[in-house]
Amino acid sequence: MATEPLLSVVVPVYNEAEGIAYFHERASAALKALDGLDYELVYVDDGCKDGSFEIMRAFAADDPRARIVKLSRNFGHQIAITAGLDYARGDAVVFIDADLQDPPETIGRLVEKWREGYDVVYAQRAKRPGETAFKLFTASFFYRLLRSVANIDIPPDVGDFRLISRRVADVLRGMKEKDRFIRGLVSWVGYKQTAVLYNREERHAGETKYPLRKMIKFALDGITSFSTAPLRIATWMGNAASTVAFIYLLVIIAQSFMGVTVPGFASIMVAVLFLGGVQLICLGILGEYLGRVFSEVKPRPIYIVEEEVVGGLSAVEKSVAAHAAHSVGLIA
Secondary structure, eight states, X not given: OOOOOEEEEEEEESSOTTTHHHHHHHHHHHHHTSTTOEEEEEEEEOSOOSSHHHHHHHHHHTOTTEEEEEESSOOOHHHHHHHHHHHOOSSEEEEOOTTSSSOGGGHHHHHXXXXXXXXXXXXXXXXXXXXXXXXXHHHHHHHHHHHXXXXXXXXXXXXXXXXXXXXXXXXXXXXXXXXXXXXXXXXXXXXXXXXXXXXXXXXXXXXXXXXHHHHHHHHHHHHHHHOOHHHHHHHHHHHHHHHHHHHHHHHHHHHHHTTOOOOOHHHXXXXXXXXHHHXXXXXXXXXXXXXXXXXXXXXXXXXXXXXXXXXTEEHHHHHHHXXXXXXXXXXX
């Protein structure tokens, strides 16, 4: 008898104690409504410090479809998604955050497109209530900048909320780079992709885990992972500075032939500061790429798992229980 396809829903969690139980309730209801499909919820505790893990362990005890992967510390959102992907067993995998800005009820529409034969179905935001004008502007600018400089087509107004097929998941699992940009990697993989429009909701509880500092780092990871344009910009700036210096040299020579006194201090200071600024910018760009090379060549694991909970028991406890049951069966 054929078994139903399995859908894995990967949920990275960082300090979501105020809303994680409500998320689990909504997500479970939405997934149970899907016909002809079994599911599992893979929660990844990314170093929570607010009791989120204890809450997840509690409702996992009552739900055999819930699995908890607890990381040894906070590794970051993209790494948490990677860990969940490694533990997901489904024929398709959905990435969704626990803050309920991305409604779990949209998963059904992603599944419909997957059943039509698409390998990647990304949820594209039509409306984004509750977000500041600054956040909307910077997000729009970033995605359009990335599309213009990268050699991949990353659609605008799309986050990590998406469904991927098993063959895409297997390809992603083979990519072990440490400075990860999941939505870029999924676009790079290719295969048949499509979008589903949805209205994003306001955060149910708690505060955003992406302040400006993390947003800037995230943007740098995206650009440097898929484009060498910043290195070319450094070259162009060097050429521009050399051209300006050469033109200024011609001006000085012309002024000297005309008997015009050439003031020295101000012009020298301007030239020194300008060239010094260009050099520091170029060194900074080179440093960003060199730092990523340094990170990649170190043979450290991408993440470390402290504990796994399956159906209310840790993986170790499950193993012991299974071994005990097997031993009892042999004795009987």
